[in-house]
Amino acid sequence: MDKLIHGIAADGTIRLMSAITTQTVTEAVRRHQTTPTASAALGRTLTGSLLLGTSLKDFDRLTVRIDAKGDIGGIVAETTPNGRVRGYVRNPNATSPNKNNGKFDVSGIVGEGTFYVIRESGFDLGLHRDPYVGSVPIVSGEIAEDFAYYLANSEQIPSAVMLGVLLQNSEPYVSASGGVMIQMMPGANEHIITMIEDTIRHAPHLTSIINEGAAPQDLLELALGEIPFDVLEEKEVEFKCNCSRERAITLVSSLGKEEVQDMLEKDKGAVMDCGFCNEQYRLSEDDLREIIEEI
Ligand code: ZN
Secondary structure, eight states: EEEEEEETEEETEEEEEEEOOHHHHHHHHHHOOOHHHEEEEHHHHHHHHHHHHHHHHHHHHHEEEEESTTTEEEEEEETTTTEEEEESSSTTOOOOOOOSSSOOOOHHHHHHHHEEEEEEOSSSGTTOOOOOEEEOSSSSSHHHHHHHHHEEEEEEEEOOEEEEEOOSSTTTHHHHEEEEEEEEEETHHHHHHHHHHHHHHHHHHHHHHHHHEEEEHHHHHHHHHTTOOEEEEEEEEEEOOOOHHHHHHHHHTOOOHHHHHHHHHHTTTTTETTTTTEEEEEHHHHHHHHHHHHO
């Protein structure tokens, strides 16, 4: 199973997160049938959200929403502290020719727009506090740079972010995915920051070492070079949605007797698609009759 680790370096002035998300992104791509370019965009966003969600245990839910003017239209990823993430892109068919260096032209399908981070607390307890929403303009569209720009400008945390998705032409399409997020807290030594930036600049591609079997710890070693660090926490991560047939039935019940009666007579059933995971729930005429009885 995919793993995420959380660590510190330089007496806690540097916070580190890294994750291998190959299976997580494989599941997202399988569910949404995204083009390679859209898969890279979605995979990077899912991974970045998991990394950003690591340090936010007090919050129950973190959503990254990218409103994009490019062909992809938008990207949404939602994560909870238990390592679950779910998400989608508005247009899974968005595509653009690869760049000259062979890389996916993610910024070509994202374009301009706004990068939002929404933090909600206590939503599952029915506690409705106002969500915290931070936003910055999309500065790169390559996703990793946008996470870094958001952290620096909206949360005043200078950061280095690397996100990568490596694809192949046959199933399961995703051969490697993962990311690293390094956050410089107040008091971080300028010299160490420069060292990390330099190491990252010269590091091999994340996805090539993930493809060779690297663990999250190896990604941190790659990013930190000689700087020692401590791992504080390790957890499993996965693509998992919280939708279910029961929830679909509850949703239909909440529409009221008249509306459900209408569905039964006109549509002879109901079909519901979950936008987050593309799961489809079909309710038969009998299901609808049962719902009406229970209302
Ligand atoms: Zn779902």
